[in-house]
Amino acid sequence: MKAAKWMRELPLHLLLLPGLVLVLVYSYVPMLGVVIAFQKFTIFSGWFGSPWIGLDNFRFVLDMPNTGQVIWNTLFIACMKIIAGLFVPIVVALLLNEVTRSFIKRGVQTLIYLPHFLSWVILGGILIDLLSPSEGIVNAMLGKLGIEPIFFLADNRWFPAVLIISDVWKEFGFSTIVYLAAITSVNPTLYEAAVMDGAGRWKQTRHITLPGMMPIIVLMVTLSLGNVLNAGFDQVFNLANPLVYESGDILDTMIYRIAFNDAQYGVATAVGLFKSVVSFLLISVSYWLAYRLANYRIF
Amino acid sequence: MSEPKTLDDVFKIAEAFTKQDPDGNGKPDTYGLAVNNYLYGPITSITGLSNAFHAYPQTWVKDASGKVVYGSTQPEMKKTLAKLQEMYKAGELDREFGVKDGNKVAEDIAANKFGMAFGANWNPYVFLDAVKKNPGMDWMPFPVPSVDGTPTKANVGFSASGYVVVRKGAKHPEAAVKMLNLHEEVVHGSRRNEGQFITVEENGERINTSRLSVVQSGVSDQGVLESLTLLRKAIETEDESLLKDALTETDKYGPTVDYLKTGNMENWAVAHQYFGFVTTMDNYTGDRLLMTAFGGQTPTMTDKWATLDKLEKETFTKIIMGAAPVDEFDTFVADWNKLGGEAILKEINDWLSAQK
Structure with a gap:
């Protein structure tokens, strides 16, 4: 009997195979490459010919004059993005949920989702024009309010804010859809019961909608905590310039220069490995916390 | 306006392009000199103007005593930056050049915003769009005038563009030389025959056969x-x-x-x-x-160049945009030496003297 069941389900299990192979080839095999982080790696000598140098690559990065600043920039930009990237879509999803006309709701949903599909190469060029102090529309509007033009992309006080706001603008539509989906899965009888008990809109939101969304919110927080060291390479690379290295240079752009301008793949891999280890630890801890505090499990 | 004969003419032209509203739209939106935020390179760079001041940025140059020094850290470079800062303050550079890369500057050239640019002989191909879009626009090449009586020199990269290498212990290393000689002879020399060895036409398709040769020699x-x-x-x-x-x-x-x-x-x-x-x-x-006095890579260069290059671009951009005083250059030179520049120069000079 058991064997017959197994035989019957075998084709279904085999369907998993292509996916497994892809994960193996593209996610697990490349992990072997982390050995480069402990080598004085040169392409011509390869993995087996390059000498082992222990932790020297890590020491080299710590000895670079700007590393402290770069790590701080990365943490600051990434954390602000995570916080704003959680808060904004939840609020927008709650607000959209209250919109009764379906065409407005869907229209807004589509419009805010659109920038997600544009690459930072394109948006970089657009933002440079939008934020230009002489011709940009943003400064033109500020000018109408009597505010002097601000050179957003060349001012160390403004540059991180530009990164955070433009990133949230680009991505919040996507998360909003996730939260809206979570809201629709809330059992409508709960609302009916609440109305019977005399709960208004605000009370319904606080005591039914938000708790109903909680599992998804916890999941999104857990996943995003892994990004604490990802401040967004594409974005920074396309918007940064020498004037804002001080506030905008992040680990990824530093790795890029080390790896591709100086061909120091060992050092670049070392920094990449460091980032991965930190992300792994943070995801593990937040997952454990999510289980403990919200009784939430992914598996 | 006449052709620039002296460096002062250049600055006067820059001023005229900025102040006299050449596009006649009544707005101060034209600039004398186009510069992109990479600063160097073959197009809209500051290299040409630096040469006028006898500065050779990003180049290993020999000083009076024959020792190799770095062009970007020489006092002439400071003078260039001081002049650029002055031009920036006078509105002769795009106030926003610090955020504009080469492509963005090319767009602005097409929008008829610039009067001059320093660059390589092939720049007209980049300017072609602009000229087609703006009837009456034309660009002419001029040599860079000098700040004093001494003629300007143009700094150029290392002249060797490639090497032919033979594996150690190969049976017939001389074969490579023979092949090089043959290539030289049929492509550039006495047996040169365009239709046979260089461009073969077949079914209306032109194939550059000389480029397909395993061993190639370039034109000297x-x-x-x-x-x-x-x-x-x-x-x-x-x-x-x-x-x-x-x-x-x-x-x-x-x-x-x-x-x-x-x-x-x-x-x-x-x-x-x-x-x-x-x-x-x-x-x-x-x-x-x-020509740059050294075309290779030293160990310290591998370790430190990313840092040094970042420092250079950051400091120079800040000085030009007036975000840092010109004297910041002296701090830059000291930092540059301390962060590895001095070690690199020692390696280069040691290597060069070992070759003698």
Whole structure:
């Protein structure tokens, strides 16, 4: 009997195979490459010919004059993005949920989702024009309010804010859809019961909608905590310039220069490995916390 | 306005392009000099202006005592930056050049915003869009005038563009040399035959066979110069037969002659590259080209160059935009030396003296 069941389900299990192979080839095999982080790696000598140098690559990065600043920039930009990237879509999803006309709701949903599909190469060029102090529309509007033009992309006080706001603008539509989906899965009888008990809109939101969304919110927080060291390479690379290295240079752009301008793949891999280890630890801890505090499990 | 003969003329032209509202729209939105935020490179760079001040940024140069020093850290560079800062303050550079890369600047050139730019002989191909879009716009090449009586030199990269290497212990290392000689002979030398060895036409498709050779030799500087001289003679006398001995750039003949006769804008870029060749030949010969004194990579360079280069671009951009005083240059030089520059120079000088 058991064997017959197994035989019957075998084709279904085999369907998993292509996916497994892809994960193996593209996610697990490349992990072997982390050995480069402990080598004085040169392409011509390869993995087996390059000498082992222990932790020297890590020491080299710590000895670079700007590393402290770069790590701080990365943490600051990434954390602000995570916080704003959680808060904004939840609020927008709650607000959209209250919109009764379906065409407005869907229209807004589509419009805010659109920038997600544009690459930072394109948006970089657009933002440079939008934020230009002489011709940009943003400064033109500020000018109408009597505010002097601000050179957003060349001012160390403004540059991180530009990164955070433009990133949230680009991505919040996507998360909003996730939260809206979570809201629709809330059992409508709960609302009916609440109305019977005399709960208004605000009370319904606080005591039914938000708790109903909680599992998804916890999941999104857990996943995003892994990004604490990802401040967004594409974005920074396309918007940064020498004037804002001080506030905008992040680990990824530093790795890029080390790896591709100086061909120091060992050092670049070392920094990449460091980032991965930190992300792994943070995801593990937040997952454990999510289980403990919200009784939430992914598996 | 007349052609720039002296560096002062250049600055006057920059001022005129900025202040006299050349596009006549009543807004101060035109600039004298186009610069992109990479600062160097073959287009809209500050290298040409630096050369006028006898500064050779991003180049290993020999000082009076014969020792190699770094061009970007020399006092002449400070003078260049001081002048650029002055121009920036006077509105002669785009106030936002610090956020604009080469492509963005090219867009602004097409929007008819700039009066001058320093760059390489092939820049007209980049400017072609702009010229087509703006009837009446034209660009002409001029040699860079000098800040004093001494003629300007142009800094050029390392001249070797490639090497042919033979594995150690190969049975017949001399074969590579024989192949090189043969290639040289049939492509650039006595047995040169365009149709047989260089461009083969088959079914209407042109295939550059010489580029497919395993071992290749390039055209020497002298060969290029001789070819250009022939090209010039051919164009001036409209005698295409003179080109049969030219090794390269022969494709410039037809379009240039056509442009000179008909003013066909399709050939504007080729013709203007030719004008650039002529300007170069008339001005930058012999010792007026300054080749970098070292073309390799030292161990410290591998370790530190990313840091040093970032420091240089950051400091120079800040100085030009007035975000840092010109004297910040001295701090930069000290930091540059301390962060590895001094060690790199020692490696280069040690290596060069070991070669003697």
